[in-house]
Amino acid sequence: MLGGDDDGESRGELLVAGRRPEEARGEVGLVLQDPDSQVILARVGDDVAFGCENLGLPREEIWHRVGDALDAVGLRLPLAHPTSDLSGGQKQRLALAGVLAMRPKLLLLDEPTANLDPEGVIEVRDAVARVLQGTDAAFVVIEHRVEVWRHLVDRVVVLSPEGGILADGSPELVLEEQGQALANSGIWVPGHPPRHPSRARISGETPVLSAERLAIGRRAGQEVADGIDLTVDAGRLLALTGRNGSGKSTLGLTLGGLLAPLSGRVLAAPGLMDGAAAEPIRWKSRELLTRIGTVFQDPEHQFLTGRVRDELAVGPRALKLPAAVVDARVDGLLERLRLTHLAEANPFTLSGGEKRRLSVATVLATQPRLLVLDEPTFGQDSRTWAELVALLSELLDDGSSIVAITHDGEFVDALADGELRLTVEPVAR
Numbered sequence: 001m002l003g004g005d006d007d008g009e010s011r012g013e014l015l016v017a018g019r020r021p022e023e024a025r026g027e028v029g030l031v032l033q034d035p036d037s038q039v040i041l042a043r044v045g046d047d048v049a050f051g052c053e054n055l056g057l058p059r060e061e062i063w064h065r066v067g068d069a070l071d072a073v074g075l076r077l078p079l080a081h082p083t084s085d086l087s088g089g090q091k092q093r094l095a096l097a098g099v100l101a102m103r104p105k106l107l108l109l110d111e112p113t114a115n116l117d118p119e120g121v122i123e124v125r126d127a128v129a130r131v132l133q134g135t136d137a138a139f140v141v142i143e144h145r146v147e148v149w150r151h152l153v154d155r156v157v158v159l160s161p162e163g164g165i166l167a168d169g170s171p172e173l174v175l176e177e178q179g180q181a182l183a184n185s186g187i188w189v190p191g192h193p194p195r196h197p198s199r200a201r202i203s204g205e206t207p208v209l210s211a212e213r214l215a216i217g218r219r220a221g222q223e224v225a226d227g228i229d230l231t232v233d234a235g236r237l238l239a240l241t242g243r244n245g246s247g248k249s250t251l252g253l254t255l256g257g258l259l260a261p262l263s264g265r266v267l268a269a270p271g272l273m274d275g276a277a278a279e280p281i282r283w284k285s286r287e288l289l290t291r292i293g294t295v296f297q298d299p300e301h302q303f304l305t306g307r308v309r310d311e312l313a314v315g316p317r318a319l320k321l322p323a324a325v326v327d328a329r330v331d332g333l334l335e336r337l338r339l340t341h342l343a344e345a346n347p348f349t350l351s352g353g354e355k356r357r358l359s360v361a362t363v364l365a366t367q368p369r370l371l372v373l374d375e376p377t378f379g380q381d382s383r384t385w386a387e388l389v390a391l392l393s394e395l396l397d398d399g400s401s402i403v404a405i406t407h408d409g410e411f412v413d414a415l416a417d418g419e420l421r422l423t424v425e426p427v428a429r
């Protein structure tokens with residue numbers, strides 16, 4: 001419990017190690033869903049040490065634990081590395097390291113692997129297993145894709161979107177005996193992959209955007225990857241994969257015309273240029289709207305208004321579309337992405353999965369020819385996942401192109417025509 005009695009409402013009794021939660025804060029290690037919101041200090045080492053310092057542990061013990069925790073979560077960076085320079089997945093590991101270092105009695109993790117690469121998911125799972133081993137700590141994990149945690153948990157509780165509990169019992173009981181029923185109601189159940197329509201796949205290749213000997217980075221002199229050559233074709237989806245920190249998001253921003261290449265070029269084919277300059281980085285924001293739509297890794301970085309409906313209308317209004325057209329597009333997208341009931345809500349108050357769908361929808365609202373999506377499926381249950389896949393599949397069949405940064409193997413299997421895997425092999429700095 002983070003707040004006191006004034007924050008929210010509670011009924012019933014909650015005890016942590018026999019005490020009221022506010023008296024047992026040091027015993028509870030909580031990792032929130034949004035890793036951005038948990039970074040506190042400017043340097044990696046200090047950030048991980050923060051919780052231990054609050055516990056008043058001796059310095060030597062703290063730094064020993066910090067080193068162990070960073071190793072455990074696979075964050076192999078100098079202690080002085082700036083936390084502002086971390087990728088989303090690296091921040092997720094950082095938050096977990098801070099909590100593991102405290103050796104809590106209760107470990108609470110909210111979608112701890114949502115932004116991790118598949119190898120990272122296993123590393124983090126094993127790190128948690130090691131921490132739990134030989135302690136009597138309790139462990140609660142909130143997760144859409146439960147397979148990875150299955151052998152670490154004794155009990156699975158499935159919450160219903162309408163409130164209440166859909167299932168509660170041993171992993172065998174819930175995932176096997178009740179598996180089919182749960183899968184039908186949109187829960188990810190191992191062995192029950194969501195159904196989605198297969199793609200029509202346009203034949204022939206019509207290039208839309210290409211990159212030549214591209215070097216990328218957030219700032220001059222800090223190259224993250226180089227020698228990238230790629231072509232994105234009409235009606236095709238290119239998947240960008242690779243480990244956390246390999247430069248996927250940086251490449252996405254560069255292809256999306258939002259970040260200048262350090263060297264080499266990104267070139268739009270004539271069909272995409274449509275009267276604008278050849279290089280997307282030179283386009284005005286209004287030119288970008290109908291050409292390339294970029295969905296950021298962190299949806300909150302994208303929200304501009306206080307209402308879901310207004311958020312969806314920002315792009316179409318900037319294009320000066322007639323009000324009736326704006327309304328029709330907004331209503332269509334609300335419906336399509338199951339957000340109609342949230343039309344009047346503040347975007348920042350949505351759940352992680354809803355924020356993700358809203359950020360995808362805001363970009364679709366201006367109907368750009370090319371979409372750059374950074375981890376589009378995180379936080380989705382199997383039903384909204386299948387709907388998103390169906391929607392993207394239709395866009396592809398209509399001739400749109402997509403570059404999708406993803407760790408989601410099922411998404412790649414369902415939609416990708418090609419895959420570019422970035423490696424973390426350090427380039428000369």
Ligand SMILES: Nc1ncnc2c1ncn2[C@@H]1O[C@H](COP(=O)(O)OP(=O)(O)O)[C@@H](O)[C@H]1O
Nearest residue numbers: 085086087218224243244245246247248249250
């Ligand atoms: N806002 C930023 N400022 C400076 N460096 C950053 C920023 N975001 C990420 N980086 C660094 O750039 C590199 C690539 O990051 P990123 O493209 O986000 O990786 P990925 O998306 O593959 O996890 C990493 O070394 C990361 O630490």
Ligand SMILES: [Mg+2]
Nearest residue numbers: 087248249297
């Ligand atoms: Mg990224």
